[in-house]
Amino acid sequence: MAFELPAAGHYFGAEHEAFRAAVRAFVAREIAPFVAEWDEAGAFPVELYRKAAAVGLLGVGYPEDLGGTPADLFMTLVAAEEIARAGSGGVQAGLGSLHIALPPIVAEGSAELRKRVVPPVLAGERIAALAITEPGGGSDVAALRCQARRDGADFVIDGEKTFITSGVRADVVTLAVRTEPENRGPGGISLVVVEGRPKGLQRTNLAKTGWWASDTAHLRFEGVRVPQANLVGEAGAGFKAIMRNFNHERLMMAAMACSYAEACTAEALAWARERRTFGAALVERQVIRHKIVEMTQRFEAARAMVYDLAWRTQHRVGDADALVARCCMAKVVATQALQFCADAAVQILGGMGFMRGTRSERLYREVKVMMIGGGSEEIMKDLAARKLGL
Ligand SMILES: Cc1cc2nc3c(=O)[nH]c(=O)nc-3n(C[C@H](O)[C@H](O)[C@H](O)COP(=O)(O)OP(=O)(O)OC[C@H]3O[C@@H](n4cnc5c(N)ncnc54)[C@H](O)[C@@H]3O)c2cc1C
DSSP, X not given: OTTOOOOOTTTOOHHHHHHHHHHHHHHHHHTGGGHHHHHHHTSOOTHHXXXXXXXTSSSBTSOGGGTOBOOOHHHHHHHHHHHHTTOOHHHHHHHHTHHHHSHHHHHHSOHHHHHHHHHHHHTTSSOEEEEOOBTTBSSOGGGOOOEEEEETTEEEEEEEEEEEETXXXXXXXXXXXXXXXXXXXXXXXXXXXXXXXOTTEEEEEOOOSSOTTSOEXXXXXXXXXXXXXXXXXXXXXXXXXXXXXXXXHHHHHHHHHHHHHHXXXXXXXXXXXXXXXXXXEGGGSHHHHHHHHHHHHHHHHHHHHHHHHHHHHHTTOSOHHHHHHHHHHHHHHHHHHHHHHHHXXXXXXXXXXXXXXXXXXXXXXXXXXXXXXXXXXXXHHHHHHHHTTO
């Protein structure tokens, strides 16, 4: 990108930059040229998981004994930012669903469960998904109804999940269920791992506005048997695990939103330099230059929040409540920056911005899922207000 601003040296060292260069080359070779084609096809090839694993992209930040490469938070940010440069949230969501599915297993799962489930996913041999949202609602996680009843050595699962990223292709589903039916609140919720293609599990692909390259599934469980040994951590401790997981997901979504905003700004700038109207390049018009500066201001300001939050998280600065509040606010600010930049980029591209295949057109269609998924704007503000003690 022509007007690239150097990454902040105090957050990223030589190791991060070497990794950034490797991931950038991988994304430029294996992802960016194909995103429009994969969007139209409604899927990206499953081989991409193996290819990404081979360059160490999938395992970054995971323990070595599970096939990962231990790394700090900024290394995982580098991976997310560089994949985002390809300008396809669909590819990134599909490739990255393991990062919301595996962390609870790594953190809370038994040694046996971790060893069996995690390494094949990090090697790109299996696909993982996280299933929390239900047709009855996603924001109010504590009200979820999907039930896991104990029967001998198994759980028997009945219920529905919806909007599940990679849900159709997943070989491993980290599933939020109610294991304590008498407890209708958060204390009745557990996480359980569903493997393979069990009898009684029906999967339906959903059509959607954006993220076409990722599958988004409705899952129906009817008497699905899962060994009780697949319980992740303690029974009834699922809600806390889900909430911990959300913080990381939200931080990553905020980082991705900044990079998508940057990607459409770069496309708009390239277009504005090329396109001539009334005898001059668009970029020579002050109104267009100001628009591009304002786009840059928005994603740079959001990114400063994201990096500051990552640094505070890594160095455990401030109490947990303050970190959660900052995380919520960063997601809101970053996704609003994306909304502004995608809208402005499409406008600068004119009719071309409305044509399928440009990065700006694709990202424009993806704005709302970034503002709704992983915790909607209203829920983020509500949670921030509570954590700030307002
Ligand atoms: C493409 C896509 C992929 C997804 N992937 C996954 C996945 O992999 N796994 C998964 O579990 N989920 C996934 N989701 C679900 C996503 O996390 C939920 O859509 C989100 O949490 C919101 O839940 P909901 O859609 O049920 O909306 P609802 O909870 O029904 O909310 C509807 C609207 O009301 C607002 N609202 C709700 N409560 C309040 C309140 N108290 N005050 C004010 N406003 C309120 C919300 O902000 C929202 O705008 C995905 C969603 C999409 C669209």
